Amino acid sequence: MRDVSVLGIGSTAFGRHAGTPIEALAATAAAQALEDAGVERRELGALYLGNFVSGPLNGQEVLAGMVADRLGLPNIPCTKVEGACASGGIAFRHAMLAIASGQCDAALVVGAETMTHASNAEVTAALNCAMDNRSDGASGLTFPGLFGMAWRLHAARYGTTRRQVSAVVRKNKANGLRNPLAQMGAELTDEVIEQSQMICDPLQLYDCCPVSDGAAALVLVARDRAKGSGRPAVDVLASAQTRGAARIAGHADLCSFEATVSAARRAYEMAGIAPGDVDLVELHDCFSIAEVVDSEDLGLIPRGQGAAWAAEGRTAVGGDIPINPSGGLLAKGHPVGATGVSQIYEAVLQLRGQHPNQVKDAEIALTHNLGGTGVVCTVSVLRRGDAA
């Protein structure tokens, strides 16, 4: 297998893009990434596009081919992949594999979603496509509900408090204020968070990521192609994808996702690193408590201490292990199919030393993208190109 590098990145702002079609957002991000990479369209051998709910919300599918059409790409295989909220991470991994296996020397990765034009009920119904609707869906469970249960269990088992979890919200919202692409950066107090509307006990409004529009894109190349480019390359050390139980009742523990635990284990092994070698993390904080569970599942923080570390400032930029310096899903936003690609966009900016919320001397970054009720997960490890 050949080594692969990320040579170009592009992203729209996350937030509300009323009236802009999804394929236009995707093409805008992709054109940025191509220009950033200095890669010609004729060099591309594949396009992988991550999207989740364009069918139900836009009545528009075949997005990979449509975006290629907007970009005037050559006659190459263009593939849409879907794994709920992990669609973007899956698209990245497949493009990486296409290059690593020698199928092509350059590939385009795009993630895109538009959601804000739809009503709350339509969005909830569309997102619920990500659960096993014959079992979990029949009870009236929702995604906030799943994480509400995880929180209750975490609190009962480890003594995690509302105030500790609020520290995750405050950190990510504050990080988002420094990120010009973020939808909902804010300087919040514990009081504001804790007086916000109850969504799914104990999850409150500020514990939940917003509904977003947005697109992100990456140009991946064989590492040999990156070397002569004179541009800042970021090396892909690992990209692992796993599956977990499709049903909530299938999880051995509601405070942990087996798909994350196994993807992290494989990614660390592939990259030849230990959790302690990671300088920063962009992980799947669809809810505040999700960041707590994810950080423990990834082996970055001892089991049960995720919220306590946030409260002690150990996950802030400048802390022991900076988590979501971009603002994460909570503050940057969560245009579902774009998220996994956006996480790598943010990680690449960090490893280039160009992030608006820069982690000092960042050399190794990890991204974590989780789909459905833990049915699919991708974990990728990236390294600064000149750091080997």
Place this chain on the structure above:
Amino acid sequence: MSGAAATTVPALRCAACDVLDPGPRELCPACLRPALAPVELPGEGRLVAWTMIRRAPTRFRAEAPYAVCVVDLEAGVRVTGRLAGATDAQGPGTAVRAVARGEGYSVFEGIPA
């Protein structure tokens, strides 16, 4: 709610390899044979966790707020259902029993000590 008659919980048992599954499912997940048959299990179990759904999907809107729970049945199956009369005192491990059945789910309630 308390005082409601206890009831059973529907599940599936494989006629070929005896594996129990909460269902719905067509093939046995253990032996892949299409031999799953309906079975009624005793409704007693332990609460794993619950939450109160205040913003419900469209089809459940009229029922909100309602509590959803995960229960480990004594019969050895984990199921997702509803919890009637949920209180903050009901932590993990609380003894519950099935007292009713909705469309595709069972309703549980705490067993008074």
